[in-house]
Amino acid sequence: MTENTNLTHAECQARATTVAVRTYRVELDLAGAPDPSVPTFRSRSTITFTAENDATWVDLIAERVVSATLNDAPLDVSAYDGARLPVTGLAAENELVVEADCVYSRSGEGLHRFTDPVDDQTYLYTHFEPTDARRLFANFEQPDLKARFTFVVTAPADWEILSGQPEVSRTTSGSTATVTFAETPPLSTYITAIAAGPYFRAEDTWRTTRADGSTQEIALGAFCRRSMAEHFHAEEIFTVTQQGLSFFDREFGYPYPWGKYDQIYVPEYNLGAMENPGLVTFTETYLHRGTATLDQQERRSNTTMHEMAHMWFGDLVTPRWWDGLWLKESFADLMGYDVNVAATEYKNAWTTFACGRKAWAYRQDQLPTTHPVVATIDDLEAARQNFDGITYAKGASALKQLMAYVGREAFFAGSREYFATHAYGSTELDDLLVCLERASGRDLKEWSQVWLETAGISELTPEVEHDGEGRITRLTIVQSATDPLTGEDVARPHRLVVGLYELVGDELRPARSIELDVTDGRTEVPDAVGVPGALVVVNDEDLTYAKVRLDEVSLAVAREHLSSLESNLTRALVWSSLWNATRDALLPASAFLDIVHAQAGTERDAALLAIVLEQARGAIVRYLPEGERAAAGARLVDTTRAGLRAAAPGSDAQQTWAKYLAHATGLSGSGLDDVRGLLDGSAVPEGLTVDADLRWECWQGLAAQDAATLAELDAALAADDTMTGRTAYLLARASRPAAEAKDEAWERATTDGQVTNDQLRSLVHGFNHPSGSPDPSYADRYFEALTEWWRTHTMTMAGILVAGLYPGGALAAGQEPERHPVVLQAQEWLDGHADAPKALRRIVVESLDDHLRALRAQRKAPVQQPAA
Ligand SMILES: [Zn+2]
Numbered sequence: 094m095t096e097n098t099n100l101t102h103a104e105c106q107a108r109a110t111t112v113a114v115r116t117y118r119v120e121l122d123l124a125g126a127p128d129p130s131v132p133t134f135r136s137r138s139t140i141t142f143t144a145e146n147d148a149t150w151v152d153l154i155a156e157r158v159v160s161a162t163l164n165d166a167p168l169d170v171s172a173y174d175g176a177r178l179p180v181t182g183l184a185a186e187n188e189l190v191v192e193a194d195c196v197y198s199r200s201g202e203g204l205h206r207f208t209d210p211v212d213d214q215t216y217l218y219t220h221f222e223p224t225d226a227r228r229l230f231a232n233f234e235q236p237d238l239k240a241r242f243t244f245v246v247t248a249p250a251d252w253e254i255l256s257g258q259p260e261v262s263r264t265t266s267g268s269t270a271t272v273t274f275a276e277t278p279p280l281s282t283y284i285t286a287i288a289a290g291p292y293f294r295a296e297d298t299w300r301t302t303r304a305d306g307s308t309q310e311i312a313l314g315a316f317c318r319r320s321m322a323e324h325f326h327a328e329e330i331f332t333v334t335q336q337g338l339s340f341f342d343r344e345f346g347y348p349y350p351w352g353k354y355d356q357i358y359v360p361e362y363n364l365g366a367m368e369n370p371g372l373v374t375f376t377e378t379y380l381h382r383g384t385a386t387l388d389q390q391e392r393r394s395n396t397t398m399h400e401m402a403h404m405w406f407g408d409l410v411t412p413r414w415w416d417g418l419w420l421k422e423s424f425a426d427l428m429g430y431d432v433n434v435a436a437t438e439y440k441n442a443w444t445t446f447a448c449g450r451k452a453w454a455y456r457q458d459q460l461p462t463t464h465p466v467v468a469t470i471d472d473l474e475a476a477r478q479n480f481d482g483i484t485y486a487k488g489a490s491a492l493k494q495l496m497a498y499v500g501r502e503a504f505f506a507g508s509r510e511y512f513a514t515h516a517y518g519s520t521e522l523d524d525l526l527v528c529l530e531r532a533s534g535r536d537l538k539e540w541s542q543v544w545l546e547t548a549g550i551s552e553l554t555p556e557v558e559h560d561g562e563g564r565i566t567r568l569t570i571v572q573s574a575t576d577p578l579t580g581e582d583v584a585r586p587h588r589l590v591v592g593l594y595e596l597v598g599d600e601l602r603p604a605r606s607i608e609l610d611v612t613d614g615r616t617e618v619p620d621a622v623g624v625p626g627a628l629v630v631v632n633d634e635d636l637t638y639a640k641v642r643l644d645e646v647s648l649a650v651a652r653e654h655l656s657s658l659e660s661n662l663t664r665a666l667v668w669s670s671l672w673n674a675t676r677d678a679l680l681p682a683s684a685f686l687d688i689v690h691a692q693a694g695t696e697r698d699a700a701l702l703a704i705v706l707e708q709a710r711g712a713i714v715r716y717l718p719e720g721e722r723a724a725a726g727a728r729l730v731d732t733t734r735a736g737l738r739a740a741a742p743g744s745d746a747q748q749t750w751a752k753y754l755a756h757a758t759g760l761s762g763s764g765l766d767d768v769r770g771l772l773d774g775s776a777v778p779e780g781l782t783v784d785a786d787l788r789w790e791c792w793q794g795l796a797a798q799d800a801a802t803l804a805e806l807d808a809a810l811a812a813d814d815t816m817t818g819r820t821a822y823l824l825a826r827a828s829r830p831a832a833e834a835k836d837e838a839w840e841r842a843t844t845d846g847q848v849t850n851d852q853l854r855s856l857v858h859g860f861n862h863p864s865g866s867p868d869p870s871y872a873d874r875y876f877e878a879l880t881e882w883w884r885t886h887t888m889t890m891a892g893i894l895v896a897g898l899y900p901g902g903a904l905a906a907g908q909e910p911e912r913h914p915v916v917l918q919a920q921e922w923l924d925g926h927a928d929a930p931k932a933l934r935r936i937v938v939e940s941l942d943d944h945l946r947a948l949r950a951q952r953k954a955p956v957q958q959p960a961a
Pocket residue numbers: 368399400403421422425426
């Protein structure tokens with residue numbers, strides 16, 4: 094059966110002009126789910142809709158269509174092609190019934206089925222965005238055809254059976270129950286949801302009494318696998334949930350519209366979370382089997398707020414098509430940080446945004462595949478790939494700048510009008526801009542044009558002149574910004590803050606903070622004249638989105654004194670600037686690493702420390718010449734060992750150092766004894782808990798150095814035979830540098846159809862662990878297999894293979910980056926496969942570009958040294 098699973102914008106637009114959907118009744122029989130030998134479930138979809146022409150189609154990805162009737166007459170299903178069922182003979186009012194056998198998924202798309210190795214229990218959950226509801230039931234799979242849904246689910250009677258709405262009735266027959274849920278308000282298909290399984294349940298309530306005397310009460314549920322219940326801190330989840338609901342209730346001025354609010358943590362999830370109204374799904378990696386650091390708790394809280402913002406922005410008001418994806422994602426992403434700071438204990442959230450989240454955007458925005466925040470999305474494959482650093486992190490950065498530009502009050506006032514005007518409807522960019530313009534009194538057309546409809550990053554470079562005593566005599570901010578897609582200059586307006594710091598003894602102290610608008614190519618900052626300027630931080634406070642450079646004096650000062658800056662956010666911004674310079678081959682990787690070794694030991698923010706240590710590892714394995722990597726790995730072991738010894742007992746920093754000591758050991762044998770000491774308990778610093786997850790980090794470090802036997806890894810698995818343990822075991826096993834280990838990982842990743850999404854990630858990461866160098870013949874096999882992988886796997890699984898197994902490789906002495914054999918092979922493949930699916934080409938183009946960037950940094954490395 095050939096599947097045409099793609100859908101184009103043009104055909105969906107056309108369908109929406111002829112069809113209006115009223116209701117769906119979706120009946121699912123999941124009683125057979127606990128038996129892993131049962132591959133499918135029965136799905137019956139009853140759709141009522143109006144039509145203005147004779148023919149349309151419904152979307153359905155099923156093993157087979159059992160039967161279909163249109164207005165009580167049998168419908169010919171022989172034309173079903175695996176993705177679409179043509180429907181002809183339409184009346185003005187229609188009732189279509191489609192019965193099908195659909196497949197339990199192992200890839201996280203559609204209805205995912207998971208069997209817990211700990212207790213053999215079966216868990217089901219759905220994930221649909223953008224278009225996998227059609228793997229559960231026949232439907233019109235496009236976001237603007239909203240309808241009211243009634244879900245009816247049959248499953249084992251002792252299970253939790255959940256959907257976005259509350260249960261309204263239940264009948265039991267033997268060991269199975271059939272549960273009917275309340276009809277939903279109008280929804281898009283991609284945010285419908287069900288879950289079923291013996292989930293552990295916790296409950297609480299959110300209540301409010303508003304200034305106008307109105308009240309609201311919402312039942313809260315929190316769920317996880319039973320075997321994770323001991324690690325489930327539901328009270329923390331409820332606290333943050335209640336703080337968020339109070340914030341959004343007040344700021345959005347529109348009562349929470351979905352009845353109940355359940356949050357379920359599920360295994361083998363492909364992304365952070367999904368905003369299904371009333372039943373939000375989260376990846377289980379947000380649950381920690383040891384002590385969660387403040388940083389980890391902050392990230393979970395961030396995602397909680399992100400999804401909650403979607404209850405309004407995305408669910409209540411929905412982008413008409415996937416080119417509006419950014420409209421909901423940028424907004425929700427911004428809210429994740431903003432509400433953490435405004436309503437929870439996580440006051441430091443902007444630090445991780447500045448240094449971590451934005452690094453994602455900067456990387457993506459410099460790839461050849463970059464695009465404006467407002468992108469043209471012609472079809473679904475393109476839509477799937479735009480869940481990227483532009484749509485989320487750059488979009489959120491642009492909205493943060495917009496908030497600074499129009500003011501926070503106007504920003505929320507405009508949002509309130511947007512929800513009031515468009516509730517349960519579909520929108521485009523202009524609908525939001527109109528509301529923000531009215532609230533702020535500003536014309537936002539031009540702002541939107543240069544910020545949202547162009548691509549690329551503005552680069553802001555300070556030109557600083559000093560007098561003999563280090564006072565600034567002239568400060569100019571130079572903006573250069575070219576849209577890489579059009580080649581045109583784009584001078585964006587930046588509302589920003591310039592921070593000037595003076596050196597007092599060994600400490601950097603704030604001297605002055607200047608808020609101004611940078612609009613042109615060159616902007617003078619007269620207020621800086623006469624102020625000490627040992628360190629000049631353009632975009633202090635991180636209001637705008639730009640690649641900010643350090644002047645030579647500031648770079649030299651940062652090298653020695655970065656950690657003495659009191660503000661976490663300012664330190665994060667300086668680190669971000671250093672990392673960007675490293676990636677751009679302006680700062681040699683060795684110089685970046687020097688700064689890490691000198692400054693990380695006194696970094697006080699554990700979240701920032703983790704980001705910097707991760708970047709240090711990246712600098713070694715990507716940007717440093719190959720010949721320097723072993724020594725650099727050993728030095729990172731020294732730094733992490735020293736950090737671990739010096740860290741306060743029981744602190745987040747202590748846990749972070751321990752984790753990165755294990756990572757560094759994967760790059761250098763000099764840490765083997767330290768890691769062994771953590772594992773056998775002989776060298777565990779006071780206050781450090783070597784929990785199951787840290788143990789696996791240690792085993793992975795040892796395995797990558799070929800310093801763990803298979804028998805030891807097997808024993809580690811026997812001691813932790815859980816889902817997480819099995820996934821970690823695969824990573825350790827595949828990280829072994831021996832040729833047999835690479836062969837085994839490759840075979841399993843590319844031929845074993847039973848491998849899950851998470852297991853596949855482990856296999857490919859292990860295969861390409863920097864400690865090993867797989868045989869060059871794998872590069873040939875990779876380029877030969879690409880189109881076949883794409884054809885035979887779901888997009889998620891194919892994406893993991895194509896991105897994860899890209900061969901890479903370091904620069905040889907005297908070699909030009911463009912002449913690297915893998916670069917040539919990749920280019921040859923692209924030239925020879927102009928007709929390959931765009932989404933596949935995009936991954937190859939991006940992998941090639943990352944590779945070239947790394948090779949160029951390796952070549953540049955010894956040439957430049959930073960000013961002393
Ligand atoms: Zn989102």
